[in-house]
Amino acid sequence: MIKSHADFAKRVDALFGQFSEAEMPGAVVAVTENGQEIFASAYGLANINDNLPMGRKTIIRIGSQSKQFTVLLILMLEAEGKLSLEDEVQEHLRYVPRLEYPVKLNHLASNTSGYRDHLEMMTIGGLSIFAPSDRQTVRDVIATQDGLNFKPGSAMTYSNAGFFMLSDIIEQIEGATFNDVLRKRITGPLGMDDTSLLLRDGLAMKRLAAHYTKRADGWAHLGWGIEFGGEGGMVSTLDDMVLWQQNLTDPMVGTAQMYERMSAPCVFDNGATGLYGLGLVTDVYCGRRAVGHGGAVAGGKSESMRFIDDGLGIVVIANNDQVATFAVAHRIADIYFGISAPALIKLPPGRYRQEGGTNVIEIVDQNGVPTFVSSDGVTGFDFRHPGGPKPERSVTDLVLSPRPNGTIDGTFCGTPRIYVPLVADPRAAAPLAGRYVNNAQGLEVKIDGDVQRGVFRLRSDIGAMKAPIVAADKDLWFLLQPSTGMHAGLPWSATLSVTGNGFELNSERVKRLRFTRA
Template sequence: MSPTSVRLRRGALAAVLTGTLLAPLTAGAAPPAVPAAPAVDSPSPSASEPDVRSLSPDVARRLDASIRRVMREGDVPGVTVGIWTPGQESYVRSFGLADKATGRKMTPDLFTRIGSETKTFTVTALLQLVDQGKVGLDDPIGKYIDGVPNGDRITLRELAGMRSGLFNYSEDDDFFKALTADPRRSFTPRQLLDYSFRHPVLFEPGRKFSYCNTNLILLGLVVEQRSGQSLGDYLDEHVLGPAGMKDTSLPAGSEYPTPHAQGYTDQTADGKVEETADWNPSWGWAAGAMVSTLDDLHVWARTVATGVLPDGTRMVSAATQKQRLTTPPTPIPGVGYGLGIFDVQGWIGHNGSLPGYESLTIYLPATRTTVVVLLNTDIDIGRDEPSTLFGEAITEIISPRHVFNLPAAPAAR
């Protein structure tokens, strides 16, 4: 199997755990849970050694140089970076090109596909239904969806925490062939599940961590069933609207608001680089099909990490948010994964990747710092995801005690 086909099948945790819609990352029985990430903002623990450096002109110049270095190393067409800490100057800058054919520059106002960051929204919807008593995290998925292998034993919690043992549909050979043969075709959630369910389960529920897009397709269907709304409509009314995120959406098909950057990928049948702006992301649906902007993701970073809306009311109850942020370790040192969210060296959030686009939205509770990175390629730099390398380069400068360092996950095939 070619390296290209392996990369397409990753999801966005190797894609970080390397943000691409992931070859399964498995280990032995999960170690005991690490302490939950802070559910509320807290002050920096050390005034003499701050967690986040002030964005002085010198720091801004270092960031510029480091971002440009990663771009050169990976031949990245364009990237936008936003860094915000209350009481400090913000850093919002775009580099490179949004479209190589026309020479149009990358700008901070562009819409972008956010891949597996979609998972944070789908799980938020699920947790709201938990708060409403419409579902229970420890309910078996078989209570809501028929035909799921081990459906009488896999819980909604295990689905959201990537510990279900189900096969990742995006690793199926026939799925890969269908997608790369016609990347503009539409997939239904049931078609995606069919690709997964033809395979035996990988392990008993709860025994291991294995990043799996199948899990989120199932949770999206649960949200629709228990809310009586389409997933897109539910998110608009109960998540995006209350957060004031007017430029974020779950497209029904290949629609893509303008202005947006052209995307560039080598995740194709022949490995050649192609443009992807008109590709259909329906194959990611509740796991990876959403569109957003820099400004909206700035809002979302703190909202999803704390469970608190910009107006100070709660998006998710404190008790449920605490469960979300209990992040048992994964096979990658320093990385924990809770309910649709990760903790990487103290940074809470998620990354995303699908052909042509990558994103990273993370929040450091100790100093209420947000970092958002948006780029218009998913082509690896060596064995690493470009969004990961940008995150590492940025945090090495602004938060040297909390460096977003994710080693590339080993390919399973």
């Protein structure tokens, strides 16, 4: 535990030192001990143009932290007999298709539904998430889905679509907007007066921070064009999120039983325990249980984490995309508990493919430290995680362990995997050139190229997308990141796996999207 509050404050301040320079966005942070605040500070500017500093009352997007509020509203409605988490989705939403297996509301709330993420599906379909679109567009995208990523309950893959559907169900049952229900049932009674749903980036609001991304020529404003709901549309302040953490520990709104259900990790069909509960994530860090959730939006990141057996609470909210808030919360915990830096586990750099599968990961060496890369982003490792190094981000059930022969053992949602190195100069067995369709979703693809590279052109009812492809293996291609995507600038956005009559597209949150030759 900390020996000196002054030393603790100095060391936490150092984590945010990059924002001490002029004309920088920043972050706000608070640390509580058994409900009492022991540290709070604000760094950088809420608005660079107007030289407005960040503060406790600055309103900032909290992204997917919204999901815990959405689930609480669902549990409240269940307690009133207005729904059941055992209900199938179609009992409430007619536009959602019935696919290979029944999907229940508890699957939506635990990210185990198998529904494809609508943000990635929009990008794949050629509709940039930076371009204006409305909620009906999302319903249309969900309504045309022709398959699930996996059997519900068998795995966990992050799906904003599930929480979009829960938001729709809340509005439908209550006959009111999500924001009105939120204020009536949660934020109003708790006095979280600055917490609400901000439907779209660009809307005016007093004390609202601008959100920024870092580019080669400096900081730039960044905002998405989509409309948000309970999947990620809320804004809040440092003060309000500290209130929310206190409510999770000592409920004034909701019940202790509801929060126990939300934080209870899911159990997969194979008997393995995952990380995601119902809108909350429970992990073990250095032998200590940590419960919380993070968020990422255009130009912003956040994390709320409670070490529930130790009385430690941490809130970090940034108005830029350069703060790895989940890792920063861990570093604050390291300082508080007096945890020293871990011994590094050597992971050979290179790209690796799941043996017998399509998943690809990359290990890169950054100043002697192994770093994890996938189509979902770049992150460091938690080298203390039991079972092997785990990517240090809030929602992932992948754990790795190197073998002496150069392969890597992996465990994903309790299922073993083996990752084998990809060759440095791959060539496909044959060009993927041709025309392909997915008729159910109105997708048409034309590919030109040879056995090493090509151009992928897609047209759909909602847009168009053009991106390079490069061979990754004899039967596997990388679809490189389009500039319209959530993670532009990463090495690849999806893989294209050659099948007998076409190919199958797999990304981080969209699986088994099949195309056949036209």
